[in-house]
Amino acid sequence: MKVFVSGATGVLGRPAVRLMIEAGHRVTAAARSEEKAALLRSLGATAVIVDLFDPGAVSAAVAGHDAVVNLATHIPSMARAALPGSWAENDRIRREVARNLVDAALATGATRYVQESVAFFYRDLGDGWIDEDTALDLPAYASSTGDAEASARRFADAGGAGVVLRFGMFYGADSHMTVDMVRLARRGVAPFMGPQGFVSSIHTDDAGAAVVAALGVPTGVYNVVDDEPMRRADFVATMAGALVIRTPRIAPRGAATVLGSRSAVMIRSQRVSNRRFREASGWAPRRPSAREGWPEVVAVIERSPAASPAVRRRVVLGLSVLAPLVVLALARGGDQQRRSVPQTADSRAGSPSGGEDARPAVGGAAAGA
Numbered sequence: 001m002k003v004f005v006s007g008a009t010g011v012l013g014r015p016a017v018r019l020m021i022e023a024g025h026r027v028t029a030a031a032r033s034e035e036k037a038a039l040l041r042s043l044g045a046t047a048v049i050v051d052l053f054d055p056g057a058v059s060a061a062v063a064g065h066d067a068v069v070n071l072a073t074h075i076p077s078m079a080r081a082a083l084p085g086s087w088a089e090n091d092r093i094r095r096e097v098a099r100n101l102v103d104a105a106l107a108t109g110a111t112r113y114v115q116e117s118v119a120f121f122y123r124d125l126g127d128g129w130i131d132e133d134t135a136l137d138l139p140a141y142a143s144s145t146g147d148a149e150a151s152a153r154r155f156a157d158a159g160g161a162g163v164v165l166r167f168g169m170f171y172g173a174d175s176h177m178t179v180d181m182v183r184l185a186r187r188g189v190a191p192f193m194g195p196q197g198f199v200s201s202i203h204t205d206d207a208g209a210a211v212v213a214a215l216g217v218p219t220g221v222y223n224v225v226d227d228e229p230m231r232r233a234d235f236v237a238t239m240a241g242a243l244v245i246r247t248p249r250i251a252p253r254g255a256a257t258v259l260g261s262r263s264a265v266m267i268r269s270q271r272v273s274n275r276r277f278r279e280a281s282g283w284a285p286r287r288p289s290a291r292e293g294w295p296e297v298v299a300v301i302e303r304s305p306a307a308s309p310a311v312r313r314r315v316v317l318g319l320s321v322l323a324p325l326v327v328l329a330l331a332r333g334g335d336q337q338r339r340s341v342p343q344t345a346d347s348r349a350g351s352p353s354g355g356e357d358a359r360p361a362v363g364g365a366a367a368g369a
Helices: 013-022 034-042 055-062 088-108 144-157 176-186 204-216 232-243 253-259 275-281 290-303 309-339
Strands: 002-006 026-031 046-049 067-070 112-118 161-167 169-171 201-203 220-224
Touching (some): 002 013, 013 204, 055 088, 169 290, 176 290, 204 220, 220 275
Parallel strands (some): 002 026, 026 046, 169 201
């Protein structure tokens, strides 16, 4: 299959392009500079420098391809995510680039469109399982996620195969956010709140393999996450164990009020199922959970050269923003816990899949239960 890929130099794009080429696909990958184009050529792709905001340029670049895969995003760093305007570029990409790529795919005869999306905007279901039929609860700053998914539906409505992949939280040795998390953990800071809430993650290489698998699935929305979602406390403890450090304390849910309304997504409990995608594609993560993934990631990070000055500056900025807030959150959260009434199992939100003792929605195995 001849595939056009946007976002090809990102943390998801790089493994996706490499694995597509290994699978025998011919890949044309969009780049914004000659430096990025050289990286893509080193992976075996045909690189094209194109302005994805220019409809005419996009149409010319997409012509002649069987499938269009849109992995373009601009997610702000942890240090900037709560700042005004930090999501503006990502909004523009999700709206304008997705629209331009779908228009080009329809106009030039592509038969498949794959849109990257995220799983962490599902509503909080406590210990209940979340599948693709669970409603999204998009905050105002992330409403463009719905627009990007709507572009894929528009492609499907026109007769093509429109696929949306809702990815869990990425972690991997080539992810700047993962490197930042490791550095924060070494300084005793856990960038999470609500230790008992579930986090659904996915290693970047497993996510890249899912993109390849998506070239053969029917139209639809699919979750791409680990087999076993983990409670945040376990996720952080696993990372700390791989680092051989003391596990950083995670602030309780109630402490999120310190960070304002944008922290709401950070404290949601999301036990997301990957069953639909596994059954449709035959894909399965090579790392069933972060228990297997974190030791591998840490080993690679610790073998890597020292972080560049730019990375060190970003980490210092992240620490200067996060650390005081987390300390304050821990203090306030502890006070709130002392005043609160313990929550019972019956008071937690459930799901049609059931709670802690229910059969999980992953390939039939009792992962995470």
